[in-house]
Amino acid sequence: xxxxxHRVGVKDATPENVYEALTTVDGLAGWWTTxxxxxxxxxxxxxxxxxxxxxxxxxxxxxxxVTWKVVDGPEEWIGTTVDWQLRREGEYTVILFGHRGWxxxxxxxxxxxxxxxxxxxxxxxxxxxxxxxxxxDDVRVGDWH
Amino acid sequence: xxxxxHRVGVKDATPENVYEALTTVDGLAGWWTTxxxxxxxxxxxxxxxxxxxxxxxxxxxxxxxVTWKVVDGPEEWIGTTVDWQLRREGEYTVILFGHRGWxxxxxxxxxxxxxxxxxxxxxxxxxxxxxxxxxxDDVRVGDWH
Numbered sequence: 340x341x342x343x344x345h346r347v348g349v350k351d352a353t354p355e356n357v358y359e360a361l362t363t364v365d366g367l368a369g370w371w372t373t374x375x376x377x378x379x380x381x382x383x384x385x386x387x388x389x390x391x392x393x394x395x396x397x398x399x400x401x402x403x404x405v406t407w408k409v410v411d412g413p414e415e416w417i418g419t420t421v422d423w424q425l426r427r428e429g430e431y432t433v434i435l436f437g438h439r440g441w442x443x444x445x446x447x448x449x450x451x452x453x454x455x456x457x458x459x460x461x462x463x464x465x466x467x468x469x470x471x472x473x474x475x476d477d478v479r480v481g482d483w484h
Numbered sequence: 485x486x487x488x489x490h491r492v493g494v495k496d497a498t499p500e501n502v503y504e505a506l507t508t509v510d511g512l513a514g515w516w517t518t519x520x521x522x523x524x525x526x527x528x529x530x531x532x533x534x535x536x537x538x539x540x541x542x543x544x545x546x547x548x549x550v551t552w553k554v555v556d557g558p559e560e561w562i563g564t565t566v567d568w569q570l571r572r573e574g575e576y577t578v579i580l581f582g583h584r585g586w587x588x589x590x591x592x593x594x595x596x597x598x599x600x601x602x603x604x605x606x607x608x609x610x611x612x613x614x615x616x617x618x619x620x621d622d623v624r625v626g627d628w629h
Contacts, residue, residue: 348626
């Protein structure tokens with residue numbers, strides 16, 4: 340099992356601010372994909388025309404931690420978990436991110452690692468300045484988008 | 485042992501173009517840090533006032549692969565390797581990146597993973613448009629810079 344790990348610090352923000360961007364449809368649509376919805380505790384993120392991800396919300400500890408389990412999407416993603424740990428460090432809220440449980444370090448994992456970094460910076464920008472870069476206006480990192 | 489993995493595609497570029505940005509002092513100074521030098525097969529990357537990294541060049545296979553070994557820098561980095569695999573995919577040159585052999589997935593590894601993504605996008609921009617964002621003008625991702 341291999342993991343994608345990232346860390347960003349959101350300036351002049353509280354863990355509550357970041358938590359809101361991770362647990363509301365409006366918040367999520369502001370940094371990951373505008374095509375976000377929720378049905379019965381499952382978050383649906385779509386990236387037309389490519390496809391998307393369904394995340395079961397496993398854990399929400401206000402202003403501290405969010406954990407999702409991937410229940411639908413690309414084969415390599417299914418069964419993996421995505422977790423977000425939040426804590427205050429001075430004027431920053433630090434986000435520790437993990438996308439864990441990849442069976443193999445396939446090339447698609449390399450791509451997803453780089454894309455996650457751009458989406459974390461989109462989340463940081465959303466909370467800091469009110470404007471993220473969600474799909475379809477996300478940062479293109481290469482031939483796989 | 486745990487690894488940081490990334491993948492970017494550089495548009496309208498040949499593997500030779502990317503290889504040059506990875507194997508010349510001018511190229512490296514254009515996307516990672518302006519304070520780059522080489523002495524006896526060791527690349528010295530400095531990020532004043534924080535410190536830096538010394539990389540022994542283990543392998544250079546023109547337009548295909550570059551491998552470095554970290555011989556000086558932060559304790560967690562020493563002994564790890566950084567490798568770059570290049571290949572053509574249509575109008576893109578794909579870069580597969582690995583920073584391998586971390587002993588533990590410490591929080592500093594999360595930070596370095598996100599920073600590497602920003603430097604890979606800096607490298608992509610340098611080769612595509614002639615302008616990267618090397619330190620000291622690199623993308624700030626949080627309280628750890």
